[in-house]
Amino acid sequence: MQVRQAILGGFAGSRILELHGARMNERRFVPGGTMVNQVKDLDAVLDVATTTGLQMPLTGGVRELFSATLERGEGGLDHSALVTQIERMSGMLIPD
Template structure:
């Protein structure tokens, strides 16, 4: 989709003049991003990849985290615009590094969702109140933004997106594809991806990614809390 937007016959590249700056805020692969940047640079223009984290809530509140890849001087020109959309804005490195950072973000988020789901499911099946367990954990070393926000969704059974499972599944596919290219092992990322695939296979790919807990619940024949 990004390739078409940039390089189709009526794409962005057709309207560029030397000195323009292209900013891509989608979440795509680092390899493709580097190729797109090279092609835009060949037209005498600059390129920033600037994927975001923070979801719908962060977008509405202009509090997104923005991870940027590109040249420092180009970043400096665009940073005032980024500040209208986000709070934590970081130039990570060269073109493609913003996308690499986003993939890393999605790995961490997915594994934290999986951990919270398993912990609350365990507590619930053992007979404890998952809402009170979550409250207690929020005061300890296990506290996290995922436990705070997504843990509450698991307990209250509120799975309206947010950030949909099918989108996060796509990001994990990027991570696993990149891991294969780099020759590194991401075993727990693969498990999280499969749990999301299980949700998708059961018609839940449009739910918030906190609904990953549903896959663990289905395997356990137990829910963290009763469905509304």
């Protein structure tokens, strides 16, 4: 993916981008951290936020994206497979 290559060397570059960006490009979604676990963790974060009166709209939106993958039966895939939901929403495959 050209976007990944462009930002790897800048301020956005990170080990996470390096590893998970490669998984997304290679369509290699063998679980390291599954979608099911990601949703569980996001639920825990949102529960604490609700309890403390904290608003976390972006976290809620990300949780909705991950939940859509569970509804399609993809909960066992690595959380980097979230890119497939973003592709579905945009109506296009993200090119390499």
